[in-house]
Amino acid sequence: MMKTAMERIGIVGAGMTGATVSSLLRAECADSKLLVLDKGRGVGGRMSTSRCVEAKSSSVDLGAQYISITEAYREKHQRFHNELISAGVLKNLTCEIEGERNQDSSVTHHVAPEGVSSIVKHYLNQSGAELHTSQHVTRVDIKGDKVELMSDSGVSYQCDSVVLTMPVPQILQLQGSIAEILNSKPDVKRNLEDVSYSSRFAAGLFYNPSTNLNYSWAGKYITGNPCVRFVSIENKKRNLTDSELGPSVVVHTSVPFSLEHLEEDKNAIVPTILQHLRDVLPELPEPTEIKGHKWRFSQVHKAYVNSPGCVILNERPLIILAGDGFTHSNMDGCIESAISTTEAMLKVLASKSNI
Template sequence: MMIKTAMERIGIVGAGMTGATVASLLRADYPGSNLVVLDKGRGVGGRMSTSRSMKANSFSVDLGAQYISISEPYKERHGRFHKELITAGVLTPLRSDIEGNKSRDPTITHHVAPQGVSSIVKHFLNQSGAELHTSEQIKQVDVKDDKVELTTESGERYQFDSVVLTMPVPQILQLQGTIADIINSKPEIKQKLEQVSYSARFAVGLFYNPNTKLSYSWGGKYIPEDPCIRFVAIENIKRGLNNPKLGPSVVVHTNVPFGLEHLEQEKNVMVPMILQHLRDVLPELPEPDEIKGHKWRFSQVHKAYEGGPGCVVLNEKPLIMLAGDAFSRSTMDGCIESALCTKDALQKVLSTKSNI
């Protein structure tokens, strides 16, 4: 039997993998709820971001996660999610070579997203039917009359019966309003939040016109010795696509030490330096028609929330929850794990309230 409560308007901050999966799960369990997803970016995906060219008619590039690796334990726990994505064609087996891949576990399977890794997030967001607001950066979270009020940088206000925050933990700690008092009143949670840390890196996408030919057989390549570049992917080869109407595209990811060293530099300042290193690594690579740079201040989680609980209930009345890969692992399945934990914790709170 469906639990009926007054908690019908639920806000989810962050349109990444965790936020999208939470929205999808809540829609299935609470079909009458008004679900609203807010994200500071212009598009969805979070760190599973895909970018398209504005000039060249070429394949898109994955600026965040490159391919999806699924371990045996997650195959058992999350098989229904994997099957759904594969059946829908959102995920397909990785068939191209990834040079330098250190994974030797034969039970781990690797997949790619033919339409870009953000299509995984879009799949779950579309499934949720949630109301989506992009370019909305939350700066303040307040508790007012048993509601949670979110205030954006632009001054917009949204009120909810419950809120799930899936943004990086340092951004949560910077929020103003009642939430700061709540965190300060719970020193154990605050200490664990302050101990969470992230790696940082830059990504650069290179786009080519359809007449360009790249003479590579591999889809991805790890670069272990370069002081700047960690990974290069030829997107169309990596995804196993061949469309003569689209030109090839390349994405470059820097290593973590380089990212941390230059973290406070603007991406446009760093792109020429990164491209010079790329020329040293792949001297035969032609000049692209378009270049896009991106800085990941919060890339993969370096140190997760102690105990990896999946999510944290920060406040019960009204409900404020913290979720995301910082509370599990920085993988697609880590985000699914966090989303499932969030759904279970929310159901527990709702069930308790319904029995009062």
């Protein structure tokens, strides 16, 4: 554990990167106050798990579906993987994913029985961070030796250091001093503007316990349909056997379909998704409840140049930009960014303590 000055560290984004950063910082800076803000009503970011309101059904993963670990990361991030597996947060994926593109036998696949957001919750719980959801940060200002985070509801938070983990286009939309700093660093700003993401719609379908979905697969990649790209039977994917919960299904659209309809409301596009789903799975029964979601920023298509893990935008006070936009879009990409961010922050904090 490194001895550093008492700090209030603000982390914007309660997704995988933000949660892992908060956990790593807690281990290294036990006395620091950690604050995590997220614009959503819950945590998880693109590792989002949604529950039904009325149907007594299992939850759905509207974002990441399962965790694939390459041989290189299995060695590099072994302590993270082992911890999640030991805690029961991750288990081996034992069901069939039909049409899986990655046939590399060295890649292992894992599933989160409680939904992928449970991975994020695991690290947030470890950190003991002060968490505020429904706080959409729209302004970042430097006030003396502090950084002020301002939400769209007018609530402000004073921090000594800040880590911004939201999608890069949202960083570029921030108002306040941060916009002036970006304009003063044209190379950094240009590299940020070059980061791009794919977009997707998702729909969660919930069924009552009496519903039976008889498919040999738990997940299926769809080809030949202009809308539907992936379908998962969530309870089967997670190997859940609770007879008191009904099945649930999640549908992800293709990137071309999503780009074509990107400016449409998520609920307005759900009937179109369901119509295409009936073409693919005509025997699928009508759900009791449906939830739609739009991922304007889904997977990173083009990352920040050279994938540095994070970028120090301002050193005093410290502002770090992080997230999968600085690596790549999967759990290990987020862990990689979190490690880089923590190392960069500890280096700056240590130098402050020595002044």
